[in-house]
Amino acid sequence: MEFPLLFWGVLAWMIFWGVAGSILIKRRYLARDLDTSNAAFIGTMAGASLGPVGLAAVWAATPRTSVYLTTSLALLTVLIIAVTFSFADPDNICVVSGGFVASQFVNGLIIGIIYGFMALGLSLIFSILGVVSFAHGEFYMIGGMLVYFITEVWLPGVNPLIGVLGACLVAFLLGAVFERLMLTPMYHGKIDRPIEYGILVTFGLAFTLQYFVQALVGANPVKAQRFLEFPRWRFPAEADPIWIKTSRGSMTLFEQVTISSPRFTAAITCILVLLALLFLMHRTWTGKALRAVSQDREAAAITGINPNTMNMLAFALGGMIAALAGALLVQAFSWLPQVGAIPAMRSFVIVVLGGLGSLPGAFIGGIMVGLVEAAGTGCVPDAQKAASYIPAYGMIVLTLTLLLRPTGMFGRRFAGGMHGKG
Structure with a gap:
């Protein structure tokens, strides 16, 4: 070009x-x-x-x-x-076809919602513990693997919701146990260099989970069946143009924008869980306690909040969110033990873009990265090159963010979490 x-x-x-x-x-x-x-x-x-x-x-x-x-x-x-x-x-298709641009925008928005949801977990962990979890991608991988085995191997034909709930429960328990056993020493002055320690132990967890799963299931890709089959339907029923048309695996809007059933299901679920998480963080005592610890760990302890309990809850929730993202997407993509590497890298980019520790920033940053990737891949005429460029767009966004606004869109300087004195 x-x-x-x-x-x-x-x-x-x-x-x-x-x-x-x-x-x-x-x-x-x-x-x-x-x-x-x-x-x-x-x-x-x-x-x-x-x-x-x-x-x-x-x-x-x-x-x-x-x-x-x-x-x-x-x-x-x-x-x-x-x-x-x-x-x-x-003559570029992005210039001559408004329908193609609309399709890329909608699909970029949908995948961006999923990106942002996964990054929420990483941002939550950092805001409370001050630890960047390098095992985030492996929680994502575990979620998808558990859904596949529950719905396809162990209990064939079971409702996919059972598999998703099972994956979330296992990831939550795994995160809670790991935080209690491996991260708790950081809060009591037993570790001289807590930041480096946090990086190393989460790296260790990542390698352990990845190779443990590979030893159990092998290196062959797996994929779950679609959770939701759209009924065959169109609106309006008789007149043209058709506004909405659905088939078993996809939905078409205005005869231009096609959305796959797995991505649609994942995006809607992410939005619903995000609303539930916002309710938890802003309307419940537990959520307010989490926010208090993220702002000032010592002040929160003085008011009667147990920071150690909040640390465990935050790491468990963060891992569960990543696992839920994987559980929802295993129906859309082939799944390997190494599948979490690129989503984890993308989550780091999104968290930096949105601002370390900012939950709204993580979600909005995810949408922005999704739109940038959709625009970039859609405007490159060579489809093979376009697919290979996808990781590069995230790196460009990361570089520009670090140069122009290192704190991110909604970043702040922390007083609490592990940023304060433990």
């Missing part, structure tokens, strides 16, 4: 003024002794979208900038890139 000189010229212009804006606006904030967490991002978006005019306006407005201004500049930057791309490659 060869682009004309105009495309590369516009891209070089945006990069130059974006880098200049990142440096200049950050220095402007530093000179005024202001919080610089947003400065690089604002400067980059202003420079990339409006060049020196945008930089001059933001420079003069400092510090009277708002989230609305930042969002507007970011959207304008994306719009300029999209318009430039359409002129550079007018």
